[in-house]
Amino acid sequence: MNISEERAQAWRADLRSSMKAKERTEIPRVHMPELDAEYRSHSRLEEVNLGLSAEQAMLEAKRCLDCANPTCMEGCPVGIDIPRFVKNIERGEFLEAAKALKETSALPAVCGRVCPQEKQCEERCMHLKMKKESVAIGHLERFAADYERESGSISVPTVAPANNIKIAAVGSGPAGLAFAGDMAKLGYEVVVFEALHEIGGVLKYGIPEFRLPNDIVDVEIQNLQSMGVHFVTNCVVGKTISIKDLEDDGFKGIFVASGAGLPRFMNIKGENLVGVMSSNEYLTRVNLMDAANPESDTPVFKGKKVAIIGGGNTAMDSVRTARRLGAERALIVYRRSEVEMPARLEEVKHAKEEGIEFWTLHNPIEYIGNEQGRVTHMLLQVMELGEPDASGRRSPIEIPGKTELIEIDEVVVSVGVSPNPLIPQSVEGLEVTKWGTVVVNNDTMQSAVPIIFAGGDIVRGGATVILAMGDGRRAAKAMDEWINKKS
Amino acid sequence: MNKIVSKEYFSANVIKFEVEAPLIAKARKAGHFVMVKVGLKGERIPLTIADADLQKGTITLVVQKMGVSSSKLCALEAGDFITDMVGPLGKATHIENFGTVVCACGGVGTAPMMPIVAALKKAGNRVITVIAARTKDLIILEEQMRINSDEVIVMTDDGSYGNKGLVTNGVESVINREKVDLCVTIGPAIMMKFVSQLTKKYEVPTLASLNTIMVDGTGMCGACRVSVGGKTKFVCVDGPEFDAHLVDFDEMLMRLGGYRDIEREENELYKEALSSK
Structure with missing residues (x-):
């Protein structure tokens, strides 16, 4: 059934006529229940967002107008049938709602937690045109996925009969998992190769437990396994085996989703001092290696005065982690103003509630250390906003001579990453940009x-x-189309 | 999971393992390393591959007991499994016929030098290997080195075996005697620093294989960064071998010591846990 046929089903029509549109838009948007900010800023693992109750979710679902032309879907990069899953929640068919999500998304419980819905589906919601708050699509997505998981009756998407064609995904992060799910549904024999010892890529090493619990990622991975997807950990394609090895082994298509690579640094004085590290290193130690757990052999600095450089989601994840590991002062240092910050609004709000200091319009120009080489201070340049740059954001300019020296004992640099160089280095003929990204x-x-x-x-x-x-x-x-055309 | 096929003690604290890893054995070249993790909550540590056997599908690792992670690895026996192992990682050593090459290795660094010596010899070089250690018992792999070296010079700090002196004394004696086209050095960072200072004085091009702290080992975290010629480089993907004369060894030594306090604490806890068993 296509989307309009789904919408024309009797139950959907009945539901639409059961309540006037005006009444629906009058309902205020639900608030996501959260852990107390003071409590959670010391709780390393507990999830901040607690999830909606069934009553809250059903009421929120009522707000959705079930538009004939659902503009929300245009904002979804994976094209989820949003009205169908929302209306299933409204009528109390939560498992059906989860099924609708899983037809298009391999990871609904993940997306419901970490997607920037306010810049995607929710940004296109009809309510906004009527000067109302958008339907909380992200919260509802999370509700349906969590309900299904906790119900114990997890549905496995229908898989086409095996076509015995082997294909590979390189990297088990979100791109690789989404690809693997779709190819498995089409009947392909899918093998996902992962360089690390854990499956999930950035979902495991990057995003902290308090925002995305690993157990939830694991359930979504098990779901893929039950669809027949194979996972091989500790295998670096381009090193352990080559693309040619895969071809010789009968793989007919290879999807490279090897993710982020080298962390960027700012090339300023003192950046290699002990206690200065990339957010990739900091988060990998804490998330993937569980370094803050006394049982883990991996060490991590637990700074008392920690500065995070950058204004993205990774910076927010790092600063909130630092707070949870015992930082008395945890600072975001960002060279533009808060308006230009790329981080999700929710992350910024949560960070502020947890006592994070925001040093916007400041930029580090030097780190200073002691005799042991441990960082002790940072020198910040005070900035002001100038004209908009190529990206449309107002570019920061230095205010000459205006600097501040701040005492810190740990710095996490979170100013972006370059793509992973391993595959581009090892495959001949691959077109690569000057930034190291693969051209497709x-x-x-x-x-x-x-x-x-x-x-x-x-x-x-x-x-x-x-x-x-x-x-x-x-x-x-x-x-799939390319392989079918060839054979 | 990779099975340990054999375990051999070179000394009380230096152990050689042969580990099943057919794909790594096939793909590895001289200079490559693996990341190894023992136990579910283990740490990922880099170890340079010392040898490989294609028939048996094994690689050889030589490990020195230092902290918790290397001790946990050294506590494993033949038949046990290493929880996680991935590789081969890093760039392989650039091998060509340079002429005369001095390979200067200290302590457990002798093991990862073995495949480099073999490859250099195969490429037609005259290879002089200097093996150095504190005392006689810590000299390892001397016989194996003799197979592929034109000459092996053994140095001990206390003079209990070979010549009395440091690795640098051995290297210098060769440089004073004949023309040396390249020096390769693997060992403790402080040793490589002094070898580099020496060869710089004599203008002998020198490669050092660096052993920094790593977390993922695949170019993601940047824990391994070093300054080479004033630029930040990542040992795991840009190295592990660099032009020694450009490496900032003082910064590297400082960074290697970064976690020493935490490591010491963890080591105490580990020893306590062992003795209370």
Whole structure:
């Protein structure tokens, strides 16, 4: 059934006529219940957002007008049938709602937590045109996915009969998982190769437990396994095995989603002092290696005065982690103003509630250390906003001579990453930009080497979970067509 | 999971393992390393591959007991499994016929030098290997080194075996005697620093294989960064070998010591846990 046929179903029509549109828009938007800010800023693992109750979710779902032309869907990079899942929540068919989500999204419980819905589906919601708050699509998505998981009756999406064609995904982050899910549904034999010892990529090493619990990621991975997807950990394609090995082994298509690579630094004095590190290192130690757990062998600094450089989601994850590891002062240092911050509004709000200091319009120019080489101070340049730059954001300019020296004992640099260099280094004929990203056809995600498709951060440089998943889905569709055309 | 096929003690604290890893054995070249993790809550540590056997599908690792992670690895026996192992990582050593090459290795650094010596010899170089250690018992792999070296010079700090003196004395004696086209050095950072200072004086091009702290080992975290010629480089993907004369060894030594306090604490706890068993 297509989207309009779904919408025309009797139950949907009945539900629409059961309440006037005006009444629906009068209902105030639900508030996500949260852990107390003071309590949670010392709780390393507990999730901040607690999730909606069934009553809250059903009431929120009533707000959705079930539009004939659901503009929200245009804002979804993976094209979820949003009205269908929301209306299923309204009528109390929560498992049906989850099923609708899983037809298009391999990771609904993840997306419901980490997607920037306010810049995607919710930004296109009809309510905004009527000067009302948008329907809380993200909270509802999380509710349906959580309900299904906790119900114990997790549905496995229908898988087409096996076509015995082997295809590979390189990297088990959001792009690789979304690709694997779609290809498994089409009947392909899917093998996902992961360099680390854990499956999930950035969902495991990057996003902290208090925002996305690992157990939730694992359930979504088990779901893929029950659809027949195979995972191979501790295998670096381009090092342990080559793309050619995969071809020789009978793989007919390879989707490269090897993700972020080298962290960027600012090349300022003192950046290699002990106690200065990338957010990738800090978060990998705490999340993937569980370094703050006394049982873990991996060490991590638990600074008392920690500065995080940057204004993105990774910076927010790092600063909130520092607070949870015992920082008395945890600072965001960002060279523009808060308006230009790329982080999600929710993350900024949560961070502020947790006592994070925001040093906007400041930029580090030097780190100073003691005799042991441990960082003790940072020198900040005070900035002001100038004209908008190429990205449309107002560019920061130094105020000459205005600096501040601040005592700190740990610095986490979170100013972006370059794509992982391993595959571009090891595959001949692959077209790569000067930034190291793989060049692909934007519609098909196919690279200059026909058997290789690519998506996620290796193509985009640095993006969100959901954009990576969208790439995975597009690559799956295009690879399927390409393989069918060939045979 | 990778099975340990054999375990051999070179000394009380230096142990050689042969580990099943057929894909790594096939793909590895001289200079490559692996990341190893023992136990579910283990730490990921880098170890340079000392040898590989394609028939058996094994690689050889030589490990020195230092802190918690290396001690946990050294506590494993033949038949046990290493929880996680991935590789081969890093860039392989650039091998060509340079002419005369001095390979200067200290302590456990002798093990990862073995495949480099073999590859250099195969490429037609005259290879002089200097093996140095504190005392006789810590000299390892001397016989194996003799197979692929034109000459092996053994140095001990206390003079209990070979010549009395440091690795630098051995290297210098060769440089004073004949023309040396390249020096390769692997060992403790402080040793490599002094070898580098020496060869710089004599203008002998020198490669050092660096052993920094790493977390993922695949170019993601940047824990391994070093300054080379004033630029920040990542040992895991840009190295592990660099032009020694450009490496800022003082900064590297400082960064290697970064977690020493935490490591010491963890080591005490580990020893306590062992003795209370």
